[in-house]
Amino acid sequence: MGKSIRKISWVAFIASIFSFSWALGPSPLVFSSGNQKELWDELLKYKLWGRDALDFNNSNIHFTTVEGYAGTKKDFTLRNGNHIVNGHFVVGESFITDTGPHTFGDGYVRIGGDLVVTENAKNNTTFNDYVCVEGKEANPNNGVFKKGTPTLGSCPGFFPPLENDLDIPVLDLNKLSGTELADFNGGRTEHVNNGVLVIDGLPDNPEESRLKDIYIGELNINNNSTVLIHQNSSNNITRVFVNKFIYSDTEWDIKVSFDGETAIDDSTYAGTLLFYFHNGFTIPAGDRTLHGTYISNGDMILKDHLRMAGQLLSTSITIDADFNSEHFRYVPFDPPLVDPTAFANYILQEGIEGPQLINFELDRPAVIDVDLKYWFEVPTEEDVANYGEGLINANDLASGYPTSETNAKEVFFKKGQSKPTEEQTIVIIDDEFVEEFEILVLCVQIGVGASLPNGTTHQCFDLYIADDDIYLVPxxxxxxxxxxxxxxxxxxxxxxxxxxxxxxxxxxxxxxxxxxxxxxxxxxxxxxxxxxxxxxxxxxxxxxxxxxxxxxxxxxxxxxxxxxxxxxDVNEKPVFKKGADVVVDENSGEYFEEEWATERFSGSNELNNGKGQNENHPERPGEPQTFKFIVKYTDVR
Known part of the structure; x- marks a missing residue:
């Protein structure tokens, strides 16, 4: 367990809670019409989207994983044989199969036009899941349907929708700054020949934004080269917009790197990179690896097998032959994150009977169905001996909790939801020790559709178990x-x-x-x-x-x-102001009043408590007269 097992202060616990994420829209990419954000979210559910065409051209094209959708607005053509396709499949117009064998496994198939199984593919085109055809089934006896004949006409609601309005977004040059436009028009070039090219994908102001946009006029990759996009392990996002893409027929890779020197493993890539190509491109034959979502405003041709963690979205997509999707892992761009602050909002407690919530939550609604699994790392007796009796141990937890990836529990989130379909709970046993709180280490492995704050698909979190003493009031x-x-x-x-x-x-x-x-x-x-x-x-x-x-x-x-x-009260000595002169008119007959002291006191003397009356003085007519008063104040309260 090492350093992850520790007692920490309440202050450190509060400091560990943070917020971090927001969803990016497509801008500066734009769709030709429609709600930009809704179309963007819809596009990102696809592992393969060929707007005008999707062709499996030659033999041995296998998409065996069920995650992610595949489809086109137009025709889908399946030529030659030995093709295996899993996952939901959407075809806007005709679905055409030739030769064979072709197998569609787990995943619904929706066809907006006709289903055409040619004589060459008769009895060699098998559908293991449900099929809906809104046009007609041209050769109804040629296909093999394991779950009954296709539904014709209107499709039931559980089928994925047709994407008649789903386009490929293009770069809107009017949205670029002067510097960005200059770079995209040729001011910035990146070349690598038989070496490694590192492109800085770190955000300029990470405290304000986790996004870094890069505009390249020409990207030139030749002779067994590798492009590393340098990111951090805090889920920063990098988008690279390429005007002109030049490449050789030799092997080359584009990968994410957290240290700027070595690439992360394909299995840990978590949707933090997007490449946009202003034109189409061909990925030549050869063993190569790509991380990221690749959007092409042109024709995308895959000549051969490809190790892929991400998405391929283009005007048209042609896969030539020998494609094994065991190495094609669907990862949507900028997926929602498993939110660590949600764990902090539900502190586990000793002294409470029954199950307590493990608060799994996404930071925003899921774009596609999300699945993940989790388990707990519980210290051994040796760990407890080394780090203190106050640590969480097996005696603190009721039986039945998952302790490793091999017996991990699964959690599912439906598309459009940020809460799981089923709450996850654990039972905490009250021990005899007195401690502020203990730490239970929760490890999460993403299956598909989400990411983690460290920018990968695997991360462990500290859950806090509060001792019952902390709930005692003063x-x-x-x-x-x-x-x-x-x-x-x-x-x-x-x-x-x-x-x-x-x-x-x-x-x-x-x-x-x-x-x-x-x-x-x-x-x-x-x-x-x-x-x-x-x-x-x-x-x-x-x-x-x-x-x-x-x-x-x-x-x-x-x-x-x-x-x-x-x-x-205090018997306070009054504080008098300095003497004050008062001038009044003769014969005014009025009283004058002066504030003689700084505090409130009762006056007591023969001159009417500090009030004097002006009277005509008969002895010196016409001359100003001066009168002096002696004022005495006594604190009588």
Whole structure:
């Protein structure tokens, strides 16, 4: 198990949850008409799509895997013999077989026109699954139908739809920037001769986008060469748009590389690469490997066997001979991802009876039916001894869980869905140890139709099993009463909210109500402190504060309490302002009033509490007179 088995902190657990994916549309590729995104999703369900023609030209063409669709809007022609085809097959017009033998295995066949089994292919064209013919069966006795005669006319709903509107998208040059257009028109060339060409497919700003688009005016591959598209292991996407493709008849490969030096294995390629060719091309005879979705706005001809992980989508496709699809693995471009954040949303728990959810979820609806399998890596007794008794071990899990790829369980997602057809669960046994949480290692292997965050088809995830102690809430009194003098300085301790936790987990404190003026704060030990002394004034109307304090564990289990704080009076010495001169008109007969002190106090003297009345002075008529008042204030409250 090694380093993947470990206890980690709650903080590290939270930091490990991330979001990352979004679905790409076809732009700057465009379809001639229709809803661009819907057509794009429809196209990507095909491993082979020849819009105007799909021909199996010579012998020994085998598509034995059932994943992915194959088809054409027009005619499908099957010549010579020893052909084996599995998977759903859609033919817009006539389905023509000649010579034989031809075998269609698992997968429905839908024919929009006529089914024509020639005399040369009589009794040598076998359909093992259901067939629907919307035209006519030209030679009804020539074919062998294992599940009954074909349905004629309208096809039942379980048959795949005809694709009368499905086109091959083309590059819209108007969508390119000036630099991109210049590169595509010949400003950028890539040549390799008997060597290795590494093309940087890493995104320019990985924090903002996982996409890298590359425009090449001329790609020239000669003499046993390899093109490596350098990507990272975080599921970045690379699209390469090629104007002119020049190649030799010798063997050559196009593959994905995570280190820029060695190619990943065909079995781990996960739909992260797309090549668009402005014109058709021929893949010559010879043993070669291609990773990626290849879209050609022209005729695509495969001369011989091809190791392929991806898709072939073109105006027309001709496969010449000797094609073995054991080495053709259908992988749609930019498939939905198994979302690790969904696992984090359902933390497994000790102390709960019965099965608990393993939350498999895709980050967006599936383009095609998805299947994957999973198993758990459980530590041995030696691992537990080396890494601590708190680790997950076989005693923590009920029997019957898958422990390796050989007894892995399967999970299926239907097209258009992001949740599996059946929930997956596991039973957790409560052990006698006290720990925050343990890690259960879940390993996932993609079959078809999805990918994983590491950009491959295999990845292991940490599922967290929370000990039952983390669900204990803090214990705290229902209420506290404290007092504070009105002249208290900032950071004066008012009182302490005392709380406990049965397992001595660390606690955090927060004032969640009653502190709108910011008069108080609370520290990590539960002590309430004065923050704004100016809000403490016994002579005001606010002589009491009622706070609500929330106490939380590191696992966000909470309790609240009410804290009442009473403001106490202090016999404060008044602070007088400097003397003030008051000028009034003679004979005004009005009172004047001056604010003599900075605090609120009751005045007590012979001059009417700081108010003086102007009277005409008979001794010095016409001259300004000055009166001096002695004002006394006493704090009487």
């Amino acid at each position: 214990e705290v009194n229902e209420e506290f009463d404290f007092s504070v003098y009105e002249n208290s300085e900032p950071k004066t301790v008012v009182g302490k909210v005392k709380a406990t936790h049965e397992k001595n987990d660390s606690l955090t404190y927060a004032i969640v109500d009653g502190n709108e003026l910011g008069t108080f704060s609370i520290d990590s030990n539960g002590q309430i402190l004065v923050e704004k002394k100016e809000n403490l004034d016994f002579e005001s109307d606010l002589k009491q504060f009622v706070l609500v304090v929330e106490v939380s564990t590191i696992f966000n289990k909470k309790a609240t309490t009410q804290v009442t704080i009473n403001v106490l």
